[in-house]
Amino acid sequence: MRLGVTAAAGGRELSQRLAKIETAIFRRKTIVFDYYTIGRDKQESRKVNPYHLLFRGGQLYLIGFPHD
Numbered sequence: 001m002r003l004g005v006t007a008a009a010g011g012r013e014l015s016q017r018l019a020k021i022e023t024a025i026f027r028r029k030t031i032v033f034d035y036y037t038i039g040r041d042k043q044e045s046r047k048v049n050p051y052h053l054l055f056r057g058g059q060l061y062l063i064g065f066p067h068d
Helices: 011-027
Strands: 031-037 042-056 059-066
Touching: 011 031, 011 042
Parallel strands: none
Antiparallel strands: 031 042, 042 059
8 A cells, every 4th residue: 555645635635545544554454655754855665564543742643563
């Protein structure tokens, strides 16, 4: 499953992407998404086995096992 969630994503698009993550968690599927690292100023592809979505302090966190 390939996902892309950005700060610009909103409303329906964001809901659809979060639903895909929730489905992957439920079905124990690996997801792939693009991740931007500020420190390296680089965008990389990440592969993760997602376990949980956590909303805390106004931020959404993906809890999972990274393949790298």
